[in-house]
Amino acid sequence: MFETTIIVLTENTRNLLKKVKETPVLYFIFSGMTIFSIIIFSFATYFIINIETNLQISLEDMFFTIFFIFMLKSIADFHNNYIKSIPLSYTLSTQKNQKRIVFEIFVAVLIIQLIIWFSFSVMYLVTLTIFRVNVYYPYEYLLFTLGVIAAVFIGFSICINFFSPYKYRLIPSIILLGFYFQGRHPLYIVLTLPLAVLHMIWSIQSSMPSYLFSKRKERMKERSQVKMRGVIRAIFYRETTVLWRDRLLISFIITSISTGIFTGYFYVYGDEILIPEYLRETMSGFLPSMFLYLSIFIVVMYTAVFPSLNLFLNEEKTMWLVRHVPIRNDLFVFGKTSALSLCFLTAIPVIPYISMVPLGIKYVGKKSDIILLYSVAMLLFLILGSISFLRFIINRVFEYPIFIYAIILLIEILILYISLKVSSKMLALNYNLNRQNT
Amino acid sequence: MIIVNNVTKTYGKTIALNNVNFKFDNSHVIAIMGENGAGKTTLLKIITGILPFDNGTILIDGYSIITDSIKAREQIGYLPEMPEMYERLTGREFLYYIASLRKLNDAENKIYEITKMIGIYDFLDSEIGSYSKGMKQKISMTSAIMHNPKNLLLDEPVYGLDPLTSKAIQDFIKNKKGTTVIATHSTQLVEKIADLVYIIMRGKVIHFNNVESLVSRYGSIEEAYFQIKDVVNV
Numbered sequence: 288m289f290e291t292t293i294i295v296l297t298e299n300t301r302n303l304l305k306k307v308k309e310t311p312v313l314y315f316i317f318s319g320m321t322i323f324s325i326i327i328f329s330f331a332t333y334f335i336i337n338i339e340t341n342l343q344i345s346l347e348d349m350f351f352t353i354f355f356i357f358m359l360k361s362i363a364d365f366h367n368n369y370i371k372s373i374p375l376s377y378t379l380s381t382q383k384n385q386k387r388i389v390f391e392i393f394v395a396v397l398i399i400q401l402i403i404w405f406s407f408s409v410m411y412l413v414t415l416t417i418f419r420v421n422v423y424y425p426y427e428y429l430l431f432t433l434g435v436i437a438a439v440f441i442g443f444s445i446c447i448n449f450f451s452p453y454k455y456r457l458i459p460s461i462i463l464l465g466f467y468f469q470g471r472h473p474l475y476i477v478l479t480l481p482l483a484v485l486h487m488i489w490s491i492q493s494s495m496p497s498y499l500f501s502k503r504k505e506r507m508k509e510r511s512q513v514k515m516r517g518v519i520r521a522i523f524y525r526e527t528t529v530l531w532r533d534r535l536l537i538s539f540i541i542t543s544i545s546t547g548i549f550t551g552y553f554y555v556y557g558d559e560i561l562i563p564e565y566l567r568e569t570m571s572g573f574l575p576s577m578f579l580y581l582s583i584f585i586v587v588m589y590t591a592v593f594p595s596l597n598l599f600l601n602e603e604k605t606m607w608l609v610r611h612v613p614i615r616n617d618l619f620v621f622g623k624t625s626a627l628s629l630c631f632l633t634a635i636p637v638i639p640y641i642s643m644v645p646l647g648i649k650y651v652g653k654k655s656d657i658i659l660l661y662s663v664a665m666l667l668f669l670i671l672g673s674i675s676f677l678r679f680i681i682n683r684v685f686e687y688p689i690f691i692y693a694i695i696l697l698i699e700i701l702i703l704y705i706s707l708k709v710s711s712k713m714l715a716l717n718y719n720l721n722r723q724n725t
Numbered sequence: 726m727i728i729v730n731n732v733t734k735t736y737g738k739t740i741a742l743n744n745v746n747f748k749f750d751n752s753h754v755i756a757i758m759g760e761n762g763a764g765k766t767t768l769l770k771i772i773t774g775i776l777p778f779d780n781g782t783i784l785i786d787g788y789s790i791i792t793d794s795i796k797a798r799e800q801i802g803y804l805p806e807m808p809e810m811y812e813r814l815t816g817r818e819f820l821y822y823i824a825s826l827r828k829l830n831d832a833e834n835k836i837y838e839i840t841k842m843i844g845i846y847d848f849l850d851s852e853i854g855s856y857s858k859g860m861k862q863k864i865s866m867t868s869a870i871m872h873n874p875k876n877l878l879l880d881e882p883v884y885g886l887d888p889l890t891s892k893a894i895q896d897f898i899k900n901k902k903g904t905t906v907i908a909t910h911s912t913q914l915v916e917k918i919a920d921l922v923y924i925i926m927r928g929k930v931i932h933f934n935n936v937e938s939l940v941s942r943y944g945s946i947e948e949a950y951f952q953i954k955d956v957v958n959v
Contacts, residue, residue, distance in 0.1 A: 513815075513817050513818055513821050514821065515821060515824060515825050515829070515832055516821075516825045517825070518825065518826055518828070520825075521821075521822055521825035521826060522826075524822075525811065525814065525818075525822050528813070528814065528818065529811065529813045529814070532813045533813060604809035605809050605810065605811060606775070607770070607773075607775050607803075607805055607809070608810070608823070610773075610774055610775045611773045611774060611775055611798060611801065611803045612798065612823065612826045612827060613794075613795045613796070613798040613799040613826075613827065614795070614826050615795065716774065716776070716777040717777055718777045718778070718791050
């Protein structure tokens, strides 16, 4: 009974423990960042409750945000533990009913989401209590919990049918999501929970074709782009090809544009929307600047930091290729970094590379993926904060700050060059020979 | 020629290679045999510069793998046991990528010849992610030999290959000039193509001889392997 559930949970737990052992500092930073985020979120709640603003965040909005986040997380977890799982083929080849196996994976993912939900929500509520905010809402908490469960059901259906050869099977889940969005009220989602369960059961029936389809799919490509190139250009071409085929380039561009639009909107109308009239005179300009800063942060994180870190983290299993071909490490690092030239179009472009590329190399083979990325996000937050402070000083002190900015940019590029050189040194194998015998 | 001199490699407290010495001469096919975890793959990875080692020296055609790493790696072709490649590239893109890194002249013809020989040519425009294990092995084999290296290091070269391809690879190895080192469990393969055999156990060389004398003394390489191992165990 539930052997697969136990195996999936055990594997996930051991993977986490292994990563914690390998990179304890990162996990320490990550834990710090999590606690920090919860405090900030609680403080924002306190702020919204106690200060009168035009910004209205309703219970429905929060409910839908949490519902959506857990739905995405469930889709990702089902993808990792079912669609993409290699060892699962052993389990599926046993005499055990395959639908039952899929159901057990579903249970494992549901348990994971509930653990995350309970631990984070309890931390949030405890922090609110410290701020002396009334948190006695048992009925609402129950609704939210049922909403998380519904999100896992819908996430499962979407994941299974998205990878199915019959994509039209996604339609019922999308219609249900549309109704949820239209209905808006948490109670509506909870009442339609049986419908979500039906979706899940129906998706389990068609789960095997999705698994098999994702395994056997033939991906033919045209050969027109195949030709000999110089070393750096060859690496550049390989990186951008992979980014393009993983649909990451498009995603970077869309994120940059949409964040740009939101930033502009808040910069122009931020005061009006967010600041109460009686505070507008004293606080005018503060929130728009903050939004501008936050948006730059998000764009830089998403389009520069994530990809530049992943440049090397994704090489984990293919490092043998990198290390056995006769090319200098610096050519390899330059080639890879040049593939992210798109990121140079985004705000404060050079800064992330300076620290991200060496970090990516340091953690090659100890892939800490999301944890590493978010820990770095926190550090970058501090760096960008210092930069905006510096910008403020420069604007005040210098009459023609453009020259100062030009000098700063040159210094950044110089540091970037040094950073890439250091990265290539780090990429080299570290021979700690006992004697002088080379 | 590959010279491995007093090399030691440890993984934490486990000694993978314990002060081993090898001299792989030109024009020889050398087989390295041993049980799982004996240190065969580690040895090949160390020679190719993929893994660092703790003590000793390695020279590839006179170039140190540490101080003249680039020159040393130019002389090497390597096929790993489990070839992991870029899954979102097609086989052809991958081979051109490696050819570009190796600054290979006439890559198109070489890729054509080798991929035809080992029977992967018709699948070159599919993404590597959709390949079977054998197909990945063939692509990896092509990347290992397309620059015609003087020293070829092959980890289980025919494992997972169909008989026809396996035969083509064996013929290629037999006719190839230079040094070829094969790490394998297959005693039949050793008998068919190797000139010399090293048997290693727990990171140490326990026996070294040429294949002909082992076969004449023990009847077969399989028998020789078992008897030599038994003697050492006793």
